[in-house]
Amino acid sequence: MPAYLDHASTAVLHPAAREALLAALDDGWADPARLYRDARRARMLLDASRETVAAVLGARPDEVSFTSSGTHAAQLAILGAAGARRRSGTRMLVSAVEHSCVLHAARWHENAGGTVDTVGVDRFGRVDPAGFTPPPGTALASLQHANHEVATIQPVAAVADVLHTAGVPLHVDAAMSAGRIPVDVVALGADLLSASAHKFGGPAGVGILVVRTGRRWRNPLPADEREGGRAGGFPNVAAIVATAAALHARTIEIADETPRLAGYVERLRTRLPHLVADVELLGDPDPAGRLPHLLTFSCLYVDGEALLGELDRAGIAVSSGSSCTSDALTPSHVLAAMGALTQGNIRVSFGRESDGADVDALLAVLPEAVARVRERAGAVGL
Structure with a gap:
């Protein structure tokens, strides 16, 4: 075979996600922003999914938004935080081994007049937390939780401590770790976090964006009323329900x-x-x-x-x-x-x-x- x-x-679509997806196609097809019965049912499914994902990630439900992909979530996190903190500076720190979506966002920031510093890694692909000591004018840092090519887990909490001492927020790319090892935004010290449903057995086309309460962030794209203004477009309620089901099931299986x-x-x-x-x-x-x-x-x-x-x-x-x-x-x-x-x-x-x-x-x-x-x-x- x-x-x-x-x-x-x-990852292969998780059985729990498949079951939830099929059920939600029937029950969650309506516009969750409307007030009639079918819409309220879709809204309940969307809210319940947000609560499930938040509970798994150690976040508040109102801190969780759903995007069109993990790439979209990571780039919204980075560009949104950098744009909102321009008065604090225009410098960004990233590791040399970040996923390409993060590096592309960093390059976009650089092309818009910002500065990007790259933090090197050792022979195992791991950063030294001291390398993230932020120079003056640093607006944001981004560090993956675990590497997508060589599996190395980064010392995220230690890096967050270094950054927070200087008042600099941290975005954590958890696309490869969510559903594989425990991920908790509080324990990691993450101010922003992104993840991708299809990496842990959810359907493709759903990303998870966490923006912690009190952190400065503004949407770098045109405004939209959906997802608290963080992610535009009509939400794929059925796929989001399946995403929550897969993530919840994975936490039990780990x-x-x-x-x-x-x-x-x-x-x-x-x-x-x-x-x-x-x-x-x-x-x-x-x-x-x-x-x-x-x-x-x-x-x-x-x-x-x-x-x-x-x-x-x-x-x-x-x-x-x-x-x-x-x-x-x-x-x-x-x-x-x-x-x-x-x-x-x-x-x-x-x-x-x-x-x-x-x-x-x-x-x-x-x-x-x-x-x-x-x-x-x-x-x-x-």
């Missing part, structure tokens, strides 16, 4: 699922160096410092696109290149910032549907796949 090992790109998925990753980390020559395992070797379900490794003398094709023909779905733009196989800015090999890398990520047979399939196919790619490249015996 095919082995789907790209859950970090998008404790039991984590050891199983971590075991699959540990098996790969143990076996790969013995099966494939010149392989580099990336990210923190300490399980406590990384997400439990994800591993990226690089193979020397291997073209990532060619290896991806070999594995695909064997029925194994993984990702290669930059996880943000793997359709173009752009060299990974994350791996470059870590000083790691940026070509020939493969990201393997497990989900709730994964089992030991998926690991067996990958281990059985990978050595020969790498050998064939190296042979075609004339790298045999190097």
